[in-house]
Amino acid sequence: MTMRTTFLVQTFVLKRKRLIPGDRQVSQSGSGALKRAEAMATRIPGSAALQIVADDETGELDSATILGQFGDVPDDFAESLQAA
Numbered sequence: 001m002t003m004r005t006t007f008l009v010q011t012f013v014l015k016r017k018r019l020i021p022g023d024r025q026v027s028q029s030g031s032g033a034l035k036r037a038e039a040m041a042t043r044i045p046g047s048a049a050l051q052i053v054a055d056d057e058t059g060e061l062d063s064a065t066i067l068g069q070f071g072d073v074p075d076d077f078a079e080s081l082q083a084a
Contacts, residue, residue: 003062004056008052011024012046012072019073036049045071049069051064
């Protein structure tokens, strides 16, 4: 069992006056994800930098941590990550 840490930037866009998930982009590091998320939030409604730890072989999620949120992010975003 090999655990792998991935850093992502999740964007959020407005559709029918609701915030919905947009594109995801992989980053090399946590600080890189934070910088990218902050920069992206100046052009779109919102973004979040995430740290995902999952089993490399099975894909089973071990943990998902929000490193930072910028701009408008859905209120239930943190709860939805924990449920996944």
